[in-house]
Amino acid sequence: DQQVKQNSPxxxxxxxxxxxxxxxxxxxxxxxxxxxxxxxAEGPTFLISISSIKDKNEDGRFTVFLNxxxxxxxxHIVPSQPGDSAVYFCAASETGANNLFFGTxxxxxxxx
Amino acid sequence: DGGITQSPKYLFRKEGQNxxxxxxxxxxxxxxxWYRQDPGQGLRLIYYSQIVNDFQKxxxxxxxxxxxxxxESFPLTVTSAQKNPTAFYLCASSRDRxxxxEAFFGQxxxxxxx
Numbered sequence: 001d002q003q004v005k006q007n008s009p010x011x012x013x014x015x016x017x018x019x020x021x022x023x024x025x026x027x028x029x030x031x032x033x034x035x036x037x038x039x040x041a042e043g044p045t046f047l048i049s050i051s052s053i054k055d056k057n058e059d060g061r062f063t064v065f066l067n068x069x070x071x072x073x074x075x076h077i078v079p080s081q082p083g084d085s086a087v088y089f090c091a092a093s094e095t096g097a098n099n100l101f102f103g104t105x106x107x108x109x110x111x112x
Numbered sequence: 113d114g115g116i117t118q119s120p121k122y123l124f125r126k127e128g129q130n131x132x133x134x135x136x137x138x139x140x141x142x143x144x145x146w147y148r149q150d151p152g153q154g155l156r157l158i159y160y161s162q163i164v165n166d167f168q169k170x171x172x173x174x175x176x177x178x179x180x181x182x183x184e185s186f187p188l189t190v191t192s193a194q195k196n197p198t199a200f201y202l203c204a205s206s207r208d209r210x211x212x213x214e215a216f217f218g219q220x221x222x223x224x225x226x
Binding site for chain 1: 116118121143152153154155156157160170171204218220222
């Protein structure tokens with residue numbers, strides 16, 4: 001049973017525009033959320049995170065929004081760059097747990 | 113340069129054989145993890161270890177075994193009991209005993225059963 005869902009397997013965006021990647025979760029006990037970026041044949045690298053006590057966290061071109069009532073989070077990339085083309089994984093965890101639950105990923109393609 | 117090293121990058125195994133994937137970290141992290149990635153699926157936890165000489169099963173531990181004899185090393189053995197071993201395997205570590213921003217991933221090992 002997938003507790004973290006990324007319903008869009010792929011997304012294409014023009015360079016300079018905004019990329020919005022979405023993620024939904026079902027477990028209301030999750031209180032920490034992360035986004036990872038992954039290039040082919042490489043391990044994921046941490047991008048940005050947000051705690052459930054916040055509804056927004058910003059780091060440069062990347063902003064994560066959390067809507068707890070909807071159990072939904074999104075990653076905004078502005079402006080999008082060709083180097084952002086990768087697979088983005090949403091992940092969630094519960095305080096005290098030893099596991100991160102990952103979504104299935106969204107492949108972002110930024111078109112020059 | 114600190115990091116996590118997985119080897120080999122590609123591995124081929126005949127059916128019925130055991131194979132061991134290596135994971136070494138020089139980050140002085142306490143916790144280490146093994147994940148498996150299959151096409152169209154997220155990463156799934158196989159085993160984790162919070163401290164030397166201790167490890168716990170994750171969500172899909174059947175057919176796998178691990179050891180944690182040294183802080184730096186957390187090898188994963190894919191046994192012949194694993195029914196569908198072909199996958200991309202990722203090792204990770206974290207400073208704290210939680211998977212959070214301190215988690216770093218290795219480059220992965222792609223295992224193919226032939």
